[in-house]
Amino acid sequence: MNNSKIDLLVVGAGPAGLGAAIEAAKRGAKVLVVDENARPGGQLFKQIHKFFGSKEHMAGTRGFTIGEKLLQEAKEHGVMVMLNTLAWGIFKDNVVVVKKDDQSYSIQARKVVIATGATENGLSFKGCTKPGVITGGAAQTMVNIQRVTPGERILMVGTGNVGLIVSYQLMQAGADVVGIVEAAPTVGGYDVHANKVRKAGVPIYLGHTVVEALGANEVSGAVIAPVDCNFQPKKEEAFQVECDTICLAVGLSPRIDLALNAGCEPIFSPVLGGHMPWHDQRMRSLTDVYVAGDVAGIEEASTALEEGKLAGVAAADDLGLLGSEERDTIYQEIESRLNKLRSGLYGDKRRVAKLELMEKGCENHEQR
Amino acid sequence: MSKDKLVADIYCIEPIPCNPCETSCPFGAIQVGDDITNLPVVDEDLCRGCGICLAICPGLAIRLIQDGYKDGTSLVAFPYEYEPIPEKGQTVRVVDMQGNELSDATVIKIQKPLKDDPTRVVYVEVDSAVAAEVRSMKRIKEAAEEDIVICRCEEIGMKEILTAIEKGDRSLNAIKRRTRAGMGLCQGKTCSKMISRMICEQTGIAAQDLEPASKRQPVNPITLGTMASTADRPLILDLDDLKRELES
Secondary structure, eight states: OOSSSSEEEEESHHHHHHHHHHHHHTOOOEEEEOOOOSSTTTTTTGOOOOOOSSSTTTSSHHHHHHHHHHHHHHHHHHHHHEEEOEEEEGGGGGGGEEETTTTTEEEEEEEEEEEEEEEEEEOOOBBBTTTTTTHHHHHHHHHHHHOSSEEESSEEEEOOOHHHHHHHHOOOTTEEEEEEEESSOOOOOOOHHHHHHHHOOOOETTEEEEEEEEEEOOOEEEHHHOOOOOOOOOGGGGGEEEOOOEEEEEOOOOOOHHHHHHTTEEEEEETTEEEEEEOTTTTTEETEEEGGGGGOOOOHHHHHHHHHHHHHHHHHHHHOSOOHHHHHHHHHHHHHHHHHHHHHHHHHHHHHHHHHHHHHHHHHHHHH | OOOOOOOEEEEOOOOOOHHHHHHHOOOOOOOOSTTTOOOOOTTTOOOOOHHHHHOOTOOOOEEEEEEEEEETTTEEEEEOSSSSOOOOOOOEEETTEEEEEEEEEEEEEEEESTOOOOOOEEHHHHHHEHTTTTEOOOOOOOOOOOOOEEEEETTTTEEEHHHHHHHHOOOOHHHHHOOOOOSSSSTTTTHHHHHHHHHHHHHOOOOSSSSOOOOOOOSSOOHHHHGGGGGGSSBBBBBHHHHHHHOO
């Protein structure tokens, strides 16, 4: 039974969560957003670089400015945002239990959007638990939010966009990047990002991996080695680099814990970061539960925002808040923006993976 | 006093009420008597140097000794209850009563004199000049190869995960149940992918055929008090009710 007057509860105030909240609230839904962090915006507020895309994606705008705009918009449409609030469980009939100040509150909503984002992948090697080994996201939070550099001489592991951007931003913050290690034979992220660090003279060790963090009590260097075709390090060709920080930017995984507890079906896609909850073309994963953003497959912030908008519109639609005229155009508009973001050499793979995922799920659903 | 055959040498020095050496000797070579606080006396003619008394003595206060084992060397045996057990032919450092290292010695054999007890007796060939002082050997410590931590929260290393896979674990849940990897504070957010990769590498299972580990609520660590506190509150169905609850 669901007599809630809360139309939509959104877990996660990143771009996807805020996008969903705004679109639903715009159409008259009463919306609550909860986020475990002290400030909303997800990762947007540490994105001090300008985003790609086109005008409709706010391209050329820096991430934190997009975050500010979203917050302003959410406020204008009467979205209630609860911060420092952890959604720790989801139960029957859309009851989400949240924790704030050591107190739990059970909140029922008619629809739920799960936009819990991602977690950073780990990498284990000898000495990887020494102080000085951190993740790329942690380094980015330190330099761009807390305004401290994690170290003076940093070895980055991973050439995805996170590894490249964070390397660049660490240098902007005054640190040196002594090199970037990448196990694959090619750079993972955009070449323009790679060129930003190349121009700064940072060596990129392609086909290499880090095998050991050196140092008695904290990192004082790293041993890196080329990898063979099975990605196993060739130890006889290993060499040392001096550094005080080893920064791991080796990919993200959808944060699916809450979604799976809601009953969503896990689907696997290596392109999109591993297991993620199945969803249909309108981000619906269960009758009343939608997923959006990185939790629904690792992409990037602009895509997360559009997916969030799609989920918000779909929720409003399912709540009967969408006019029939609008229905004819709005989905196409969002879909067209999403397709643009998922085009080109990099984006196309994600678009295909996303389609496969939805179809795979359909088959599984039918089999049941 | 020269021993030309292998015999027990007891250096039991206190009147402890204890006589397993006497009762365990199959040859009646050790005498304690009715007053079991008496110090044991060995009849070297009857002693066959079998080593049973070494393994049973609760004080580890018996050794075997044979002078003139080879030219200039003696054979000494002592109980040893540490891991790892030395190997035949291995060079070890023999020590005196104070643990002072006397010299190198070669392990001749390892025995386990008692069927149901793990105490080993280590036989070493040692320079006769120090044989009289030898009581034991320096404990062998394996140069513990630093393991690579996979699950930080529960401190589970790569070796333990590999062993679990070797024993037949083929899923994240199986490894979680066997080793606790993934059961800690972060609930597998850091280690799951690494463990998946290890399963795939070791067994040839494709990544898409592995199920994610079970996710349980609460999805983040919270106290039982926090969890229970919802019981005191009504189910919140309205944003105004929520605001009121937050203020109260």
